[in-house]
Amino acid sequence: MSRPTTGHVRRPAILRAAAEVIAERGVIGTRIADVAERAETSAPGVLYWFATKDELLTEALASADERFYEELSDELAQLEGARARLARIVDLWPAEGDGEVVLWMELWVRALRDPEVGAARERLDRRWRDAIAAIVRDGQAAGEFLPADPDDFALTLGALMDGFAIQLALHDPAVTPERVREHCMALVQERLGLEGVPDAI
Amino acid sequence: MSAQRTRERILDAAVERIASDGIDAVRIARIAMDARVSTALVHYHFATREALLAEALEHSFVTAGEVSDREGDPATRLRWMVESCLPLPGEQERDWVLWVELWLRAVRHPELRPTAARLYARMHDWFREAIEEGDFGPVDAGAIADRTLALIDGFGVRALLGDPAMPLERAREEVWHALAGDLGLRAGTSSS
Numbered sequence: 001m002s003r004p005t006t007g008h009v010r011r012p013a014i015l016r017a018a019a020e021v022i023a024e025r026g027v028i029g030t031r032i033a034d035v036a037e038r039a040e041t042s043a044p045g046v047l048y049w050f051a052t053k054d055e056l057l058t059e060a061l062a063s064a065d066e067r068f069y070e071e072l073s074d075e076l077a078q079l080e081g082a083r084a085r086l087a088r089i090v091d092l093w094p095a096e097g098d099g100e101v102v103l104w105m106e107l108w109v110r111a112l113r114d115p116e117v118g119a120a121r122e123r124l125d126r127r128w129r130d131a132i133a134a135i136v137r138d139g140q141a142a143g144e145f146l147p148a149d150p151d152d153f154a155l156t157l158g159a160l161m162d163g164f165a166i167q168l169a170l171h172d173p174a175v176t177p178e179r180v181r182e183h184c185m186a187l188v189q190e191r192l193g194l195e196g197v198p199d200a201i
Numbered sequence: 202m203s204a205q206r207t208r209e210r211i212l213d214a215a216v217e218r219i220a221s222d223g224i225d226a227v228r229i230a231r232i233a234m235d236a237r238v239s240t241a242l243v244h245y246h247f248a249t250r251e252a253l254l255a256e257a258l259e260h261s262f263v264t265a266g267e268v269s270d271r272e273g274d275p276a277t278r279l280r281w282m283v284e285s286c287l288p289l290p291g292e293q294e295r296d297w298v299l300w301v302e303l304w305l306r307a308v309r310h311p312e313l314r315p316t317a318a319r320l321y322a323r324m325h326d327w328f329r330e331a332i333e334e335g336d337f338g339p340v341d342a343g344a345i346a347d348r349t350l351a352l353i354d355g356f357g358v359r360a361l362l363g364d365p366a367m368p369l370e371r372a373r374e375e376v377w378h379a380l381a382g383d384l385g386l387r388a389g390t391s392s393s
Contacts, residue, residue, distance in 0.1 A: 026305070036290060087252050102309070105308060108305070109223065119298055123363070125366075156352070156379070158355065159354075159356045163352055163356075164351045167321065167350075170314055170318065170321075172378065174322070174325065
């Protein structure tokens, strides 16, 4: 049961490497040895922490999410008002880039046929919705938003963002980040906006 | 058997196999066996996995399109269109699995993107035209079609994956609620 002494350093490095390699080549096209090479460790060094490639995928996404939420909470703390915070979240999401979106797509495809991956996807998704709902609750407490159900709203905004993220990732010429942002903020105004409050940010 | 008929049999088998095994794991020999043709013939018709996936998707969309025009008032028709785009058990669920596989594959293989863009454009036009023909007043039919498709994908993928927060019934009501709101209808009614 002895653990490599540099293990605490290795695990995050492996996860970062896994996120890169899987985004580039997909779960199917990724070999454990590729991840090990990118992380400058050995294949047994990777397998010590992660038994399967699916585990690497779900943990890499969980870890990327962790970093994202840390940065997000720092950023959001500097913004005044719940609407501005939602606008920032909308801005950040597709800007995360193809790498992040493609990992989510890998997760969806793997979840189609593997209940464990499905459960991991559901956990990550719930956390994302909770982050949105928390901002809505703050906005409602401050009298900035209408009293719509925050969890329902988060579900709808999350679905809308994902739907558009797919089209952005596919480089659909009909969809631009600006249009996506407009659609998302229109939803904020439609479901949460108070009368007489302008919907422009 | 005509070449056209052979092709269709291969595509029928490919749709079923890709949905059950996944585009990465599916074996061409297995598709050939299901279609009762030789592996060489499958390779002859479809040079790459990407070509097979693209054609299988087009094929399943064409099959779905055969029943796409239904009578009824415009709101009823749109409501039915939403329903026909969600992962209902059976063929629609199977087509959805291909759809999700296409997203991922097309991000990695740019040669598949025109297929994805074409399928999206077709869905977009289908909704846009139904909205325009419905005479719902001064609405931006293109923008409403965009939003409806994004919600169908976002809710639909969660329903497909069995997310407890998004059962199919809820996905259907959420998309319709948003669309009905855009058209100035009350979501509870299916007629204007």
